[in-house]
Amino acid sequence: MRIFSFTLILCLLTLISQGQERELKLKPKRTDKFIHMDGLRVGLDISRSMQHLWNKGNRYGTELSFDFELVPNLYPVLETGWEKLRMRQDYVDYSSSGSYTRLGFDYNLLVAEHQKDMDMVYVGLRYGFDFANQQVKEYLIPNYWGDITGSFGRQNYNAQWAEFVLGMKGEIFKNFFLGWGIRGKLKLNQKDFDIPHVYFNPGYGPAEKKFNFDFSYSVYYNLPFNFRK
Template structure:
């Protein structure tokens, strides 16, 4: 009987172990069921790459990818222009004898090319003034000089062209001496008759000139030119009570500014050549 009891317990334990193992195993899906697969999430980066680019973006990308062409600097253009000394006389001074017969003026002008557009200019002259009437007698003479620069505004078609359209500035200096050998003052009201003289006096003057004009080659190396000037007095040592009638190179002795015109005939001496170097604009190479 004890043996039968032990045998029963052993069978019961074996059955319990079998059920326990069966409960731990996951039951397999039936053969007829459809297996549902979950679609793996795609990377957002891959999705953006797969999206076709827009037209504007592709153009910008090509521009960025295209290499920038190098800028090539062209060599400077070097050539030579004629340089020399132009010497002339102002013939308008002789015309003054018709309007002011008491004065005689002689004026020489010269200019020399410094570079492509700039010219150095100088002028020298002489004045003699002689006047006599029933009231007084006046004598005066002196010399003057001006020095300055002219800038040529003319765009030349030929590098050998020497015509000019210019504007410039000058500094002028004059030294003059004058006297009144005798004068006579008659007053009918007072019934007086006064005579006398004013001794010889020397004076100096300084002024500036603003000028503009043209010079044209009428014949080979022969030039005609005219110009206008505004002269502004800087200082004068003349006595205000008795100024000179004429300041050489300036004009009236009792004015602080003077307008003047000139007309010159000159000859050009080709003495040298000037080297001109002009830089060219950089340009990009074509693809």
């Protein structure tokens, strides 16, 4: 009787184990190979209008961004904006302004829990360029024999740089996002003048620096249309 009972229990355990193995084999492994975002996401960098709080001079501007998910987790990005810098000091009155554009992509590192999870932590690369002008409305050079004053007319220039980006975008309401990014900017090419030297590049920052750090904080809205259909 004991042998029969032991045999019956062993058979039941074997059947249960085989059933669990079969169930596990039927369950597909969770992957992140689906499209999270069907539409086009439009962003506004609200930190561009507050740069004077942490940058030298009266610096302000505006920037728009556009991105979409081309293939799972890969987002082509277009960023374009305008910036102006005005510096009034004891010996110089300098201004610079212009437009800039960045092209690149972001790659989402975050593993989504489900297909409608659009939160992302990303790394990205950008190529940036600008078209700008500068003007020295007045300068003063103190001199024993008398101060020297003068001005420089408008000068047009441009620059190119590469950017490395680390950031996140989180959905706070349906199709509405908040996000921030930390940017490292490496200057590639710069048009300059003998007098005066270019001091500021819109979209890049201080022109005399080969490498700049920057921070951005943006709001986004995903235009909910499926262009893949």
